[in-house]
Amino acid sequence: EVQLSESGGGLVQPGGSLRLSCAASGLTFDSYSMTWVRQAPGKGLEWVSIISGSGGTSYYADSVKGRFTISRDNLRSTLYLQMNGLRAEDTAVYFCAKNPSPRIVGRLGYHDYWGQGTLVTVSS
């Protein structure tokens, strides 16, 4: 059974940094691209970033480009999101989600498994 488990959330001051992790089990991790999605309190879903199965290709939403870095350790079956220059508007639950293919292409951008999320709060 595929399981995704996020960790690393917490309270951080504006301008600070945080690294989120998503531990995966029950799958051959490097066979799948992975996505981060976030949800601000009481708001809708926001697509944040995607990384290919090899880790060689990644893309970001404009709202986080230049501040966030997605990466993965395929030996540890773990996905990461390094968040720098955090702002109040980055406060959200961050979900990791599995894509069905190692490649990043339009028809394969959907998600078949989701984690339960980790809360990031940016506040002084």
Add this chain to the structure above:
Amino acid sequence: QTVVTQEPALSVSPGETVTLTCGLNSGSVSTTYYPNWYQQTPGQAPRTLIYNTDIRSSGVPDRFSGSILGNKAALTITGAQADDESNYYCLLYIDSGIWMFGGGTKLTVL
């Protein structure tokens, strides 16, 4: 600035049919946007219902169907049930490795 549009709220009576739509402020949605639909209840992770316009995800009841209607993607629930009361989000492939969610539709079954 691309914006994916959804009805903020809809209501449906049990047993009736409701259609949720997903559009673009800058043009028409077609199959090349590979529309996906997700269901989410408060406090839970999203659940994938439909991908690539009209393919039901594993375990999704066949009362959920996806299509292109006019210039929008559409999610139709035929014979709505009480536990369909949820928030629904569409996800579109915009371009060059970027995807975008719509603002979501809060569906009430009453």
